[in-house]
Amino acid sequence: MQQGYSSKEACRIVGIDVRTGKKWRNGDRSRGQGRRPLPPAHRPAVARGSSRYLREDERIHIADRLREKATIRQIASELGRSPSTVSREIHRNRTVLHGYGSWYYRPHAAQARADARRPRPKPKKIDRNPQLRDFIQKHLTLRWSPEQICHALRAQFPHRPEMHVAHETIYQALYLQGRGELRRELARALRSGRTRRKPRRQAQQRQPRFSTPMVMISERPAEALDRAIPGHWEGDLVIGKNGGSAIGTLVERSTRYVMLLHLPEGRTAEHVRDALTETVQNLPGHLKRTLTWDQGSEMGRHHEFTLATDIPVYFCDPASPWQRGSNENTNGLLRQYFPKGTNLSIHSREDLAAVAAELNGRPRKTLGWETPAERLHKLLTT
Template identity: 55%
Template sequence: MTRAQAAKRVRADKRSAADWDKGITIIHRGRVYPDGRVVRYQQDPILAGVTTARKVNVLGGQLDLDRVEKVIHPRYLSLLERERLHDLRRSGASMRQIAAELGRAPSTVSRELRRNAASSSGYLPHTAHRASVRRRLRPRQPKLIANPELQTYVQARLQQKWSPQQISRRLGKDFDMVPSMQVSTETIYQAIYVHARGTLQRDLAGHLRRGRAVRKPRRDPHQRRPRFIDPITPITMRPRVVETRTSPGHWEGDLIIGANGKSAIATLVERSSRYVMLAHLGDDRTAESVRDSLITTMSPLPAALRGTLTWDQGAEMAEHRAFASATNIEVYFCDPGSPWQRGSNENTNGLLRQYFPRSSDLRVHDVNALRSVADELNARPRAALGWDTPAERLSALLDAS
């Protein structure tokens, strides 16, 4: 059954059915994925009510506890090192002995005890750590607030639709000998978008080329969520026999996309014979639709033709584990940006563009039309096959095996 049919049979909603199908467990305010990842939902601050900030007392005031607990760089003494320093100091160890134990310079230990020791209680590691974090803040007035002349210059150029980079570079030419009139591109962007400081007029953001009211967030590419929930099997782990093209049953697949990206067809090519099969998708190329269409297309194949399937790392194959379980065909993924690793499929997609031009709507082709195109292509002699047709070569391979 399709997922929608199964959900209807057990009277479940679409979201729950999708979660169950993917092996996702629902927990309080979060979800647990099959690979062990736990995703917590962020609570709406309106629903959560007023929450108090996590503050700690420091010599001379208070400090945000989140800032205290954040690890900046190994060159700063950590809280564990400060606790160790405190214990060694109480045991009577000298500064050089403490430095050797911590792997730090003696001057670092001496400076730490001189700067962060409380006068009444001596050296306390937690108090010292908080004092160090607070000293590291070094708050200062933004340059565009401290220099009204510079602020006027920047605002005037922004109103003339100059970009922050153009303003920054021009300042370097007009005031090359005046450091106070120099400002970086990033400083101008922060003055525009960080409205709490009130550095520049808020409506100046409308003069930028993109005209955004808020800055577009950028994520660390190393912290992005993986494209696939289930771990993928790379092409390097594919059986060596696939490379020889001597045994049938090893396929390459991809999608061809129609006009404006609103329609698609899944294409399958058998590596040894170049035999082509087409899977109907219409206007729905989600991972679930691709999975169901490939299962419908490849399930009738005999066991001898169910070996492997090689695909690129497109999100449409996120349901590869469910497809492999249903068809007994192992799925292997190419390296990123390596279309030559499934060259037969790339070549066949070029031939198929004769039937399905890039500017056409692929939704008009039903299952019967796709089967007719595949039959016509499989009856066309190919130079790579010694001018045999894919249908003839596949039949000969099946007879031989």
């Protein structure tokens, strides 16, 4: 009738009686005792124009064309959609017959599934699973990163998908619902100590601090670059409050094994030279190949260290911290234990050994989720 047909002609085309058509148009209030009257039937309005989401009439078109064995690209071209949109729609909202290896697509059921997924906000997976939340919180307390926690969940609960989350899910829970789902101070939960994300910024420019003859990193043996051979180390200092105290760090490039230098009396070139010599003297010969450092003044006696240990020292280019990236990453991890603006001279040699042991006991993604201690042990035993 909206197309201009009379009531009688419309009933004939649809295939119903004229009285039935009248009830459809006007409703039926003459039903029997105790029966609810029927309201008039209204044709649902169909959305027109482009939309971010697929409409019901588009899903009906997809179902019809699938029955006609049309390809996904043909269907997408007819709808003016991307082929990936149609492909995802079929994959997400189809009905799979388990045990038969087949499936079918029903447009109205697909529309219902899409409508059920659309409301926001959705209940959070961590918030709905107390066991998952406790596991994540426990390992955050142990200073594990979210990515390490995610892999531990998959390894410990391989057949329980409700215990699997992406590391971004944990970050979202910390940054957006930190006091709701995980209920911990963000400064203690994440290594960076930040309460919000911030974009990466250009590194500050650093000038050379001394003019003592140096051997630059460009002359370092090529074997140190690919990390295939152990024994190549990167070093730096973690500075305390007002520059009055420091802790030295050494990281082996192949295994990411960490050793810390105790500097209770200061960070002069003499103090760093002596601490480095004492720390590396017990290493086996095949783990004493090279040392890479930045151009800090604490390495002013690098030639004396080389004479005492037979380990050549190579220096990074100015303002190029990525040339000793393993050490920069380790210094960031150490800031959980030694925060900026604190006095580092209060930590004893035993404290540093305990921190190094904890770092060397953490699984690392770059090592295939082995720990640095496990990787170093394999090298020593072979």
